[in-house]
Amino acid sequence: MVQLDAIIQGNANASTKPRFVIVVSDVPEYVLAFRRYEADAPPNEVIAQTLYDALIAKRQLEQLVPNGLTWRLPASIASAIPPPTDVQAFCAALNLPIELATSKAVIISDLQAPGHTRSPVVRSPRTF
Secondary structure (H helix, E strand, C coil), X not given: CEXXXXXXXXXXXXXXXXXXXXXXXXXXXXXXXXXXXXXXXXXXXXXXXXXXXXXXXXXXXXXXXXXXXXXXXXXXXXXXXXXXXXXXXXXXXXXXCEEECCCCCHHHHHHCCCCCCCCCEEECCCCC
C-alpha cells in the first residue's frame, strides 16, 4: 500500500490537492485498487476501503466449490504506510502478515522518476 499526493488542474486554473492510496501487486506488478480522497477525509478509513477493494478483486468464479467463489489471498502485504489497527486485526484474523515495504514499487518509482513531478498533475476533463 502506498499513499501519493497529486495536484489536479481544473477549469479556470483552479486546482485541488487530493491524495491517493494505491495497492499494487508484487509479481507481476499492477495496480489492484486505488482511491482518491481529499485531505479532510479520514485516511484510516480510506486505507481500509482500498485494501478491501484489492482483496475483493481477488475473488474468482469456481464451479467446484459450493458458493461458486474462491479467493486467492496474497501470502503477505508490504505497506509503505502504517495500516490502521482494525486493518491489522483483520489481516491477523486471516493469517495475512503485514510487513514494512523496503522498496518502492516500480510503478510508483516511475511516477516519481526524473521527467515526472513528485506530485503528478492530472488535468480534469472540461464540462460543457
